[in-house]
Amino acid sequence: MRPSLLVLCLLALPSAAAAQVNSTGDYLSRMDTDGDGKVSLVEYQDWLSYGFDAMDKNRNGVLEPEELPSGRRSAGAALTREQHRAQLAETFRKQDRNRNGSLDARELASPPQ
Template sequence: MRLLTILLLLLPAIAFTQVTRTGEYLAKMDADGDGRVSLAEYQDWMSYAFDGMDRNRDGVLTPDEQPGGKGKPITRGDHLARLAERFQRQDANRDGFLDARELAAPPR
């Protein structure tokens, strides 16, 4: 019973921490500072991994540039299209932007 009481008391603090972290994440992605993330801002921010793996900067991740050294080549266009699909799934209210709540929710 004590443990349950402690957990119930901590729940608001945990939720606040999650919102704060999500707000910070949104602020980093929100290049124009309008409080929401556009598709272009999302793609720019989420492309850090692609850019880091594309060692020869040719816009294509070849198998040797991918984890495990396997897989089909992935073009930057393919990568951006996947991000656009993920963005659309996360945009729950279909307004063309992601807010902090939508960013915190797992993609559907």
């Protein structure tokens, strides 16, 4: 995912959800829906799709240029949910430094490489 689009998605998180997350441990516990102490790819994609969902006003699974913040509209390209999830998968892969298919708290707190 282009870093700027990831930032846009994170900024679009509902303020209540964002306000409740104060540390990496909070992110891990919120993202880890099955409670196994690590974040899977699907958990990561589901959590980071809040921003996509908030911007997708017509709920068609595509972010049309008019649904993007004004600074991004000029790019003119739509983004599908599938493309968004594929970009998140690439970011996840870069964060999964030990290549075990999940993120622990340390990996989750580290920037993708």
